[in-house]
Amino acid sequence: MIVDKNLELIARYFRDEMTIKEKEGFKQKLAKDETLKAMFEEEKMLFAIFSEENRQEEEKTLYTKLFASQDTNNLKNAIAKASKEYHKKTKFQVRQRKMIYTWSAVAAVVLLFVTLNFYQRNNNSLDSIYNEAYTKTSLPQVISRSNDKEDLHNIPVLFGQQKYNNILKVLNETSLRSATAYIYKGMSYLALGKEENALAVFEKFTKTDLIDAPKGHWFKLLVYLKANKKQNAKKEAQYIVKNKLYNYKEAKKVLAALD
């Protein structure tokens, strides 16, 4: 496509690419050539819309007058009033928000402190009760006379060496049903932090027909203390005291400490 010479000229004129002499010549041609003039008007319109230069002087004058009018001044006052109100309100809201944040932060810190303190105290007290109760617990030293398995004899030693997994391995491999076996099994679970398993073992122990079965309640009490289950510990201790079971005097002390 070859660009029309007239279009070229018009573009050069509007884009300020002509010399003064060229501009003169162009204007003379424009006065005579109707086709060129029509094309020129189109370009003028395009530049009026799309070029940064503003040729809308009339409209500009109208707007300038309106901007300078009393109505606009009144509006300026109304805007200033609204602005003042808005910023006053916003400042108040920001202040309020800041206060809420500050107090929330203070409350959070206090709450955290109280919670930690309570938890720690609670924890500490149950821990210390557990430790005290544990020292009053006598663990059997001989496993079974009827079983000759060397490993079983070693269980109290292993317990002293804190080899709880070894104990569990040995006891889980045998069908041994003795109070001592239940006690070491449960206490090993407890030492490993497997309180639920320990509780299950001692629960089973209490339901056996073994002569020492009631001892299981004392060990259940130990589990509850270790697991920080205060209410359960209380109930268990009360049961021991009420039925005068193994270590019931110690259970009384536990109850007093829990209260």
Place this chain on the structure above:
Amino acid sequence: MQDSNFFLKALANGNSRIIGLMYSQFFPKVKRFVLDNKGQTTDAEDVFQQALLQLSVRYKAKPFEIKGAFEGYFFTVCKNLWRRELKRQKKWVTNAKVVELVDENVDAAEALLMQKRWELMQHFYEQLSANCNKVLKLYFEKVPFAKIVMLMEYSSESVARQRVFKCKKKLIKIIKQDKRFEQLKEL
């Protein structure tokens, strides 16, 4: 959601209660835009107030309707005002000459005209291809053809000229089909 003309009428009547409502609804967004674009809160305040005045004057000169949400339209007005201000500040920085102070009402009138022109341009540009859009913007900004060749990656100035005239032809066709054509001829 309030009708767009509800705000225009409130501005024309100088209703400070509704202007207060406009502050709480629209100012935070305008402030964010100005602050994100090298401005201060006071600049945002100026832009916001100028936009309110501009809409009021425009409505008084000739009542008009806003198609779509008022918030979007108002935000565009504010953006254009701030862009204009930034451009002017840039000129102040680059020009060593003393810049003559323009009467604030004349300046506001020019800003209004610019906004109107911007709206018109958007309307027409939207109907062109992206390529035509870009090349014509460069053409009307009086960017030399040699630079247009470079920016648009054309093979020669001749190709650039052909492209410009082709796009311009399309643009004229679009404008002539527009109902505002008769009005535009008066420009």
